[in-house]
Amino acid sequence: MKIGVVGVYQTKFGELWDKSLADLISESITGCILDARIDKSDIQSLYIGNMLASLGNNQQHLSSLVSQILNLNVPITRVEAACASGGMAIFNAVNAIKSGVVDNALVLGVEKMTDLDSSEISKALMNAADDGEFLHGMTFPGLYALLANKYCKQFGLSEVDIAKAPVKNHYHAQFNKKAQYPFAITTQQVLNSPKVADPLKMLDCSPITDGGAAVFLASDTWIHKHMARNGVYLSASAMASDSVSLSNRDSLVELKATKQASILAYSQANLSPKDISCAEVHDCFSIAEVLAIEDLGFYPKGDGSHYLDRKNSYLGGKKPINTSGGLKACGHPVGATGVKQIVEATRQLRYEADGRQVDEAKAVLTHNIGGSGGTAVVNILTN
Amino acid sequence: MKIGVVGVYQTKFGELWDKSLADLISESITGCILDARIDKSDIQSLYIGNMLASLGNNQQHLSSLVSQILNLNVPITRVEAACASGGMAIFNAVNAIKSGVVDNALVLGVEKMTDLDSSEISKALMNAADDGEFLHGMTFPGLYALLANKYCKQFGLSEVDIAKAPVKNHYHAQFNKKAQYPFAITTQQVLNSPKVADPLKMLDCSPITDGGAAVFLASDTWIHKHMARNGVYLSASAMASDSVSLSNRDSLVELKATKQASILAYSQANLSPKDISCAEVHDCFSIAEVLAIEDLGFYPKGDGSHYLDRKNSYLGGKKPINTSGGLKACGHPVGATGVKQIVEATRQLRYEADGRQVDEAKAVLTHNIGGSGGTAVVNILTN
Numbered sequence: 001m002k003i004g005v006v007g008v009y010q011t012k013f014g015e016l017w018d019k020s021l022a023d024l025i026s027e028s029i030t031g032c033i034l035d036a037r038i039d040k041s042d043i044q045s046l047y048i049g050n051m052l053a054s055l056g057n058n059q060q061h062l063s064s065l066v067s068q069i070l071n072l073n074v075p076i077t078r079v080e081a082a083c084a085s086g087g088m089a090i091f092n093a094v095n096a097i098k099s100g101v102v103d104n105a106l107v108l109g110v111e112k113m114t115d116l117d118s119s120e121i122s123k124a125l126m127n128a129a130d131d132g133e134f135l136h137g138m139t140f141p142g143l144y145a146l147l148a149n150k151y152c153k154q155f156g157l158s159e160v161d162i163a164k165a166p167v168k169n170h171y172h173a174q175f176n177k178k179a180q181y182p183f184a185i186t187t188q189q190v191l192n193s194p195k196v197a198d199p200l201k202m203l204d205c206s207p208i209t210d211g212g213a214a215v216f217l218a219s220d221t222w223i224h225k226h227m228a229r230n231g232v233y234l235s236a237s238a239m240a241s242d243s244v245s246l247s248n249r250d251s252l253v254e255l256k257a258t259k260q261a262s263i264l265a266y267s268q269a270n271l272s273p274k275d276i277s278c279a280e281v282h283d284c285f286s287i288a289e290v291l292a293i294e295d296l297g298f299y300p301k302g303d304g305s306h307y308l309d310r311k312n313s314y315l316g317g318k319k320p321i322n323t324s325g326g327l328k329a330c331g332h333p334v335g336a337t338g339v340k341q342i343v344e345a346t347r348q349l350r351y352e353a354d355g356r357q358v359d360e361a362k363a364v365l366t367h368n369i370g371g372s373g374g375t376a377v378v379n380i381l382t383n
Numbered sequence: 384m385k386i387g388v389v390g391v392y393q394t395k396f397g398e399l400w401d402k403s404l405a406d407l408i409s410e411s412i413t414g415c416i417l418d419a420r421i422d423k424s425d426i427q428s429l430y431i432g433n434m435l436a437s438l439g440n441n442q443q444h445l446s447s448l449v450s451q452i453l454n455l456n457v458p459i460t461r462v463e464a465a466c467a468s469g470g471m472a473i474f475n476a477v478n479a480i481k482s483g484v485v486d487n488a489l490v491l492g493v494e495k496m497t498d499l500d501s502s503e504i505s506k507a508l509m510n511a512a513d514d515g516e517f518l519h520g521m522t523f524p525g526l527y528a529l530l531a532n533k534y535c536k537q538f539g540l541s542e543v544d545i546a547k548a549p550v551k552n553h554y555h556a557q558f559n560k561k562a563q564y565p566f567a568i569t570t571q572q573v574l575n576s577p578k579v580a581d582p583l584k585m586l587d588c589s590p591i592t593d594g595g596a597a598v599f600l601a602s603d604t605w606i607h608k609h610m611a612r613n614g615v616y617l618s619a620s621a622m623a624s625d626s627v628s629l630s631n632r633d634s635l636v637e638l639k640a641t642k643q644a645s646i647l648a649y650s651q652a653n654l655s656p657k658d659i660s661c662a663e664v665h666d667c668f669s670i671a672e673v674l675a676i677e678d679l680g681f682y683p684k685g686d687g688s689h690y691l692d693r694k695n696s697y698l699g700g701k702k703p704i705n706t707s708g709g710l711k712a713c714g715h716p717v718g719a720t721g722v723k724q725i726v727e728a729t730r731q732l733r734y735e736a737d738g739r740q741v742d743e744a745k746a747v748l749t750h751n752i753g754g755s756g757g758t759a760v761v762n763i764l765t766n
Contacts, residue, residue, distance in 0.1 A: 060434070081461060129444070
């Protein structure tokens, strides 16, 4: 069975002080229904990715909240795996359609992060990490700083090399109206920005973001019966897990879950890394993007940062990475990110990506991780 | 495809001050693996139902925590729908197996509620309700008291009628070593217990419980290939949703999601309510059991409480309800309850239910709801 992406929508990402969690849910679902040209009553199931509503919104029965908003009684599942919640929602929606229990699923990713203040949010996000790391005062920038230091030392690289990721992603975000930070930055600005956890500076870190995204997936049979057009296919969806604590890992210069999920995804799609036209990867911190493009098989281990240049990873290059602006510049509403990546991939494959369109996009990979890589979801979309 | 229940395990339920969340996870999974007579490496996926770890345990990346505990890199999904989290995990595990993406899934339900103190827990549980209800000072006993008052008024019944549920469930719990309260109580004790929210008294309310449960599900093909014995089948698994707020409901004397999920489940299993030998239903409060046995089609609306007698709903009766002791007397570790119900149903169908065995058990129904009925999962098991 082939799974099609029938409709997509993304809200503006940013500090959306005038929007509630329910507002973001409504806007995302309504926008997706309109884009899919379906009626609400066509929806047979929903999957929701969200991390922080329990801590930030006094609300975690999101299946029932969405049932109320839509006045629908279909099965609705909320999944959660920290920043991989959106990807996990996609993976489980695909399984539900493949099972034949439903023919379609609307997948919503949503997060209202600014309802937590700055001290609450650091603590809340550490719920995605090992409680030993938390108790020892670690934060996520601290965990990724450990990975960055180890990586740079092992491969003879520096903060300048990994800073290429946010510079590129901000460049791309200029062409994305939905991005939180639609402006360019320079390497010098990254290096001069306040230090968060050495070697990571503020501009190496993805921001706190409110936002929502939704996609409507359906079996090819349902699509042929109900839709005039075909569109885009989700040719692979794979998920893998790894230990929650960095100290339990065999290696700190690769994320095993990313490698495992991508091997499965390439096999499902019958494609190899060289076939990927462009990719949305999980750049929660600069080092994360470098690890991702290596672990996904695009570049040899230790060499990734050398390819974050105009010839390769920028728009117009051989394999553009994070045309949306990525988590760094488009924004990172944690539970929404994995769904937003599917929105961007679909826009590329529909040739609707406006000023950031990748020429002849044929296969787009999305990569979403939770915590310090304890959960990874890799999807491949094709047209 | 038929889905078999290959292994089951339940921890002791209670206030387990000497056990952590990780302890409960380890014991549940290890016990289930032993019961299933499989090796850890046979597990192809896991599904986790949990509600409160984000608020109570500073941990919500449970997929990654379980990956670490088991040293497994397979896909692991955490789902959450308040007290229906366990049932939702079962439903999604069944879909994953039916999809063919995996051949089996270990489903874990776990909750460590006593890590929240008594003021925190009331607030935390209200995350399963409408935020308007929460802001107006409602608690879950209050919401179910509204349902109880409306129901008793409409059908000319009283607190004495609905008190039959906890009396029966405590009677059954005497025969269950894993129960939190393995002792009998009288109707008078229920009526004399401290009032919580009129007409509900303390002994009408399910307790705060720590506990875990796990089941190992597999496709019939996998079972025939790997197992010497057949065992029990999960012949139906259905889920439905309803509004999170009581004020949005058409009726307060029935739970629409329960009705809808049960109609789907009967249809999947090709059975009718009269075919059900016994059932585990969601008796978070006395009134909830009365509504459940009506909404599941066992008895006419308004008549349910008349059947909570020795002839019908007790062990030895025509259709015993909550032989485990139910949520009231076996205990209600919220995310574990929906999985524990499958454990009890399987024990009944394997004729392993010791002093609480139902004669000639052939089809057992489980019913798990979240919040005030905003999510409902109904499963039917057969042998």
